[in-house]
Amino acid sequence: MSETDKIIEIQHLSKSFGDKKVLEDINLYIRRGEFITLLGPSGCGKTTLLRMIAGFLQPDEGSLLMDGKELAGIPPHERPLNTVFQRYALFPHLDVYDNIAFGLKLKKVPEEEIEKRVRKVLKLVAMSDYEDRDVETLSGGQQQRIAIARAIVNQPKVLLLDEPLAALDLKMRKDMQIELKEMHRKLGITFIYVTHDQEEALTLSDTIVVLNEGRIQQIGTPVDIYNEPVNCFVADFIGESNILKGRMLRDRRVAFIKHEFDCVDEGFGEDVPVDVVVRPEDIYFTTDPGKCQFKAKVNTCTFKGVHYEMWVDTDTGYELMIQDYDAYPVGSEVMLYIDPDDIQVMKKERVCNTLYGTVKDEETVELLGCDFPLRSSFEAGTEVKVEIPFDAIDLMDNLDDGVIDGEVHVILYMGNHYHLTIKTEDGDSLWVDTNDIWDKGDLVGIRLVPEKGIKITKKDE
């Protein structure tokens, strides 16, 4: 791709608010004319990134180039881009016409041309007869259209949209999605769209950038992101999925749910722990024992409109979600198979918790600023690396029973257990495997279970 195809280029961009890192080392380019979506849960940094492109926030580090020119230092009112705000921010003291003409009047565009251009965009957003209306008398969807009209009348090179459909009801949102896509086609300008709604992102975008905790998780087309998520977060966030622990036996052969499957992935090495994603629509029922890869019993079956959603218990004790056009009665034994193409194997981000601390005495190691009862053979004062398996951490209801407190941050169901991300008070993360059911936001006491193979080594070794 030639350099001129990139309209915006972001390099090593970082931003903190106080102690909190909101964006960390963001690298991204945006092609001229594409519809790109910044997707992620609330607090992932997507809005911060958009506001930095708009110029309302300054990056701490890194550069932000537009058409090869550095944007930092150019105030927002001089940037050739316009924003559609989350709650529209239409000026309540001006009518529809004056709202749309606001930018053009500032640029001292001749009155006749303003009129012509305002009429044109009003037609584009299908609001032609609303010129003299007070903006506060308009419905949410109408305000939305005026907000878009107010931005595009200035003929920006890039249109920024900050969750523009979040305030609309479902039906209206679907209609507006189609219209936005259509508008993007007609205008031919670059759209940068921020949303937390994965379905919206899949519907609208040419490219999706998945963000979490201030970092880019994956960049790709909607099909790539859906079919080949790079990690558990993306797999879980986009669409429904069965996320399972697995083991790559060799190239094109993977084991999970205690069965072995053919797959298409290569290059992981031999006998390597991995995560496996199987979409619920990719598990097929069969009556042919030759095709059957594993058996299961249908546990629940719910009608979802287009398909049925079923939870099955496999013969090896895992729970899987399956979507199929046909319903299978609850309690029935079924034979199942998965196509090699439909198994997505992902590198494990981590196989255990790795922490660094100091030995206090024979019985105690200081970790995360607290004293944990851990036996070691090192002298007091030795700096050590402690590797804690996911299942060697115990979570307690009663905060006083734990050595430190934490909050359940992310919950991932892995077929037969939960994989939790726990945030401690200081913002450190711990990953825990558990069979207990916790809710997001629960406060827990954290204790270590040394019998489960916690490994302590000298820091430098």
Next chain:
Amino acid sequence: MSKRSNWSIPYVVFLVLFVVLPLVLVLVYAFQDNSGHFTLGNITKFFTDKDALSTFAVSLEVALENTLLCILIGYPAAWILSNKQYNKSAVTIVLFIMPMWINALMRTLATAQLFTMLGITLGKGTLLFGMVYDYLPFMIYPIYNVLSKMDKSYAEAAVDLGATPWKAFWKVTVPLSMPGVTSGILMVFMPTVSTFAISEFLTNNKIKLFGTIIQENINSSMWNYGAALALIMLVIIGITSLFSKDKEEMEGGLI
């Protein structure tokens, strides 16, 4: 009558005794002569009384000047207070509001003492100073309220559409904060028209305000004329508050 509506009885009694009745008395006295006969004399007397008319004009002028000064000083203050970038603690707001905790009369007396001590001659300047000092919080607070509740994305949207921060302020923030300015005007202008204590202390009665002549008439037992003057003032204030709704739009347009 239901039980619950009985609860309003004490308030109704209070309103009748302390609001309606005095108003009726003012009305009755204003249209009576000394012997208790109906007359329009008190009203016509005011419109032919050069002293009273000029005092009235001075009162309006002082009240207008005071209101204007309060807006000029209060608006920027309220804007700075509502702006998190400049004002990070609630303490500053309390400091601005704190003078209201102390009786206005006491503050005025203290101010007068201060001027005497510094050897500053009491006159129009000291009068305005005292008035602004007394009424500024009443201007700052409503404007601060409106500004701090205003969605910041309005100003951002203006900047996004190409307005410099200064233009965004004048074209969006100021017009949208007009309701606060209007209630500030009502809370400052009306009481300054009728005040007399501040002018008495801070000008040694050199400058008489409308409130002063009402007080003088009542004190010298000219109840009927005093009542007529009070009635006239009431009507004027009533008119200003009636027009305040329109004023809001007019001033938005002016700026």
